[in-house]
Structures are given as structure tokens and as C-alpha cells.
Amino acid sequence: MSKAARETWGDPTTAAFWEAAREHRLVLQRCADCGHWQFYPRPFCLECGSSALSWKEASGRGRVYSSSETHMAPSPDIETPYVVAVVELDEGPKLMTNIVNGRCRIGDRVRVRWREREEGPPIPDFEPDPEG
Numbered sequence: 001m002s003k004a005a006r007e008t009w010g011d012p013t014t015a016a017f018w019e020a021a022r023e024h025r026l027v028l029q030r031c032a033d034c035g036h037w038q039f040y041p042r043p044f045c046l047e048c049g050s051s052a053l054s055w056k057e058a059s060g061r062g063r064v065y066s067s068s069e070t071h072m073a074p075s076p077d078i079e080t081p082y083v084v085a086v087v088e089l090d091e092g093p094k095l096m097t098n099i100v101n102g103r104c105r106i107g108d109r110v111r112v113r114w115r116e117r118e119e120g121p122p123i124p125d126f127e128p129d130p131e132g
């Protein structure tokens with residue numbers, strides 16, 4: 001793991017996210033004062049400014065909000081085509097991710113799956129949700 005990567009994952013604001021990711025749990029910040037869910041993590045609630053945030057496990061389910069299929073690889077080790085998407089989680093926050101294991105249209109239901117990496121914690125991808 002590179003020094004820069006260690007520093008990113010050691011960031012106190014995001015550390016809990018990556019710790020949960022290692023256990024394949026998708027967690028989001030939730031405000032104890034107003035109930036707002038947010039991602040990506042921040043030191044305060046975007047809705048009411050409170051710093052009473054805690055980490056709660058999300059359902060891992062949502063809908064495709066937007067997507068784009070890419071046919072030109074930014075580096076030779078990346079297979080094309082691949083799909084970059086914004087997924088709107090059932091809890092509300094939107095997450096930039098990849099869609100894998102099938103095709104999705106905007107509005108389709110998706111669920112999280114975890115992509116293992118050698119260089120760091122697994123990252124959340126999404127796939128079509130067979131339960132719809």
C-alpha cells in the first residue's frame with residue numbers, strides 16, 4: 001500500500017467507512033439531531049449543521065440515478081466497456097460507483113457488491129437487484 005493511500009484511508013472522517021467496507025458493510029453517516037443521512041462523510045450534518053453524526057449500516061440497495069458506458073480505457077489494465085453510475089441509495093444519499101454483472105437503465109433497482117483490491121479495502125460496486 002502506498003503512503004498516499006494509507007493517509008487517505010487513515011483520514012479520521014472516512015476511517016469508519018473503510019473499516020466497515022473491509023467487512024462488506026456499507027455504512028453512511030446519520031445525524032442524531034435531524035435524522036439526515038449523508039455520503040460522502042463530513043464532520044458535520046449538511047442539513048442542520050450538527051456534529052452529532054454516527055455511522056449506520058445502509059440497506060445496500062438503491063436505484064440508478066444516472067449512468068454512462070465507457071469504451072475507452074483510461075489505462076491498459078482496465079477492461080472495457082465499463083459503466084460509471086450514480087446510484088441513489090434507499091436512504092437518500094447518492095454514490096458514484098460502477099455497475100457490474102449486467103446492464104441497468106436509469107431507475108432500475110441495484111444492490112451493492114464488493115470489489116476486492118490488492119491495494120486497499122474493497123470498494124462498493126452495484127449490480128442489478130434480482131429482488132427488484
Ligand SMILES: [Zn+2]
Nearest residue numbers: 031034045048
Ligand atoms: Zn442534522
